[in-house]
Each structure stands twice: as structure tokens, then as C-alpha cells.
Amino acid sequence: MHNTRTARTTLALLATAAALAAPAHAAPYATLHSGMVDTSSVPGVNAGQSYTVTIIFDNGGTSAASQTWEAAHLVCAIWRFSNGSTQFTQSLAGASLSYMGHARSNPAGALGVMFDSIQEDDASTYTATGFTTPLTQPVEWRITDSNPIFADTNGTGGTVTAVGGVPTNAQYWSAPARVTAACDDEPYTAPPATPTAVPTLGHAALALLSGVLGAAGWLNRRRKA
Numbered sequence: 001m002h003n004t005r006t007a008r009t010t011l012a013l014l015a016t017a018a019a020l021a022a023p024a025h026a027a028p029y030a031t032l033h034s035g036m037v038d039t040s041s042v043p044g045v046n047a048g049q050s051y052t053v054t055i056i057f058d059n060g061g062t063s064a065a066s067q068t069w070e071a072a073h074l075v076c077a078i079w080r081f082s083n084g085s086t087q088f089t090q091s092l093a094g095a096s097l098s099y100m101g102h103a104r105s106n107p108a109g110a111l112g113v114m115f116d117s118i119q120e121d122d123a124s125t126y127t128a129t130g131f132t133t134p135l136t137q138p139v140e141w142r143i144t145d146s147n148p149i150f151a152d153t154n155g156t157g158g159t160v161t162a163v164g165g166v167p168t169n170a171q172y173w174s175a176p177a178r179v180t181a182a183c184d185d186e187p188y189t190a191p192p193a194t195p196t197a198v199p200t201l202g203h204a205a206l207a208l209l210s211g212v213l214g215a216a217g218w219l220n221r222r223r224k225a
Contacts, residue, residue, distance in 0.1 A: 042158030043132030076183040086130030
């Protein structure tokens with residue numbers, strides 16, 4: 001009986017170990033820069049208030065450590081103005097971006113290299129909330145050290161500037177962190193663990209195991225006799 005319990009315990013431990021060893025899934029990661037608006041003629045974007053720009057990328061990796069993200073891995077850009085009350089979100093899937101460089105993280109997961117520039121000149125598909133007057137397509141934005149950083153219809157609908165543009169030095173960007181989805185920069189929260197059924201042996205296997213354990217017990221008694 002003791003040997004049977006030991007065998008079943010071993011099976012349970014093996015099943016648990018297999019579950020823990022299951023491969024992690026690829027996920028999107030985001031990095032964020034926060035700055036201050038210098039001037040603005042875009043209704044709903046106020047000079048002297050903060051803005052953030054979040055870039056989300058996905059290279060199929062499962063960690064933020066020691067990763068490289070190229071332009072093909074850019075999946076979303078999210079701009080927030082007026083302390084977060086105004087938001088522009090654009091999926092970058094299929095977008096015709098102008099860019100230079102790449103992003104790379106160090107073994108600790110901190111951003112060590114940021115793109116030298118990322119620029120969108122013709123955004124026509126996006127979501128926008130909080131703008132006093134609806135944006136007029138196309139919308140332009142740029143992550144470079146030049147201005148404007150944000151505009152619609154080549155600036156005829158308004159422009160936003162920041163002192164020195166948007167810096168691309170990695171020290172001004174947050175460490176890449178896993179987010180909920182390709183265009184959702186809410187921090188990822190792992191779902192609650194669900195109980196996993198422990199595999200059990202069929203009747204024939206149990207009978208065979210019982211026979212093996214019984215023979216082992218009989219041999220053990222013979223040795224002691």
C-alpha cells in the first residue's frame with residue numbers, strides 16, 4: 001500500500017512539474033515617454049500640460065530582457081495629452097512609417113537603445129477621444145527631436161510642439177513592460193490559475209503497476225527472510 005501511494009504521489013508531482021514547465025506565450029511590450037507640451041493649436045490639447053507617447057511592439061518574445069525590436073515589430077502608438085484627458089490611438093499594422101534604428105533592452109529588461117526616429121505622415125485610421133474639435137485626416141506625429149510632434153492635415157487643423165521635440169535617448173523611456181493587448185497599454189495581469197486534472201492510470205495500467213509493486217514487495221520480504 002505504501003508503494004502504491006508513493007507511485008501516485010510521484011505521478012502527481014510529475015504532472016505538476018510538466019504544467020510549470022509549459023512554455024510562456026509571446027506578448028506585446030510597451031515603452032513610454034512623458035513630456036510637456038510647449039505650444040498647441042489643437043483643440044483639447046493644452047500648452048503647459050503633460051503628454052505621454054507609448055509605443056507597443058511585439059517580436060514574438062516572451063520576456064522584456066535582452067530583446068531587439070525592429071520596425072516590423074511596431075504594433076501601436078498611443079498619444080495622451082492634457083494630463084491624459086485627450087487620447088489618440090493608432091494601430092501600426094500595415095502603416096507606412098518613416099523610421100530609423102531599432103529598440104533594444106539589456107539583460108535586466110531596461111531599455112538600452114530606442115529608435116532614432118519614428119514618424120507617421122498619413123494616419124487615417126485611428127481612435128481619438130477628448131479632442132474639442134474632431135481631428136481632420138490625415139494626422140501626423142513624430143518621435144524625433146524636431147517639431148511639431150503632432151498635427152492634423154499638415155498643421156492646418158492645429159499643431160502640438162514640445163521643447164526639443166520627443167527625445168529618443170533611451171534614458172527618457174520607461175523599461176518595456178508587458179501589456180494587455182496590441183493596442184491596449186494596460187499592464188498585463190495574469191489570469192487566476194485554474195486547477196489542472198492530474199493524469200490517472202487506466203485499469204490495465206493500474207493492474208500492471210499493482211503487480212509490479214506486489215512483486216517488488218514479495219522480493220523484499222524474501223531478502224529479509
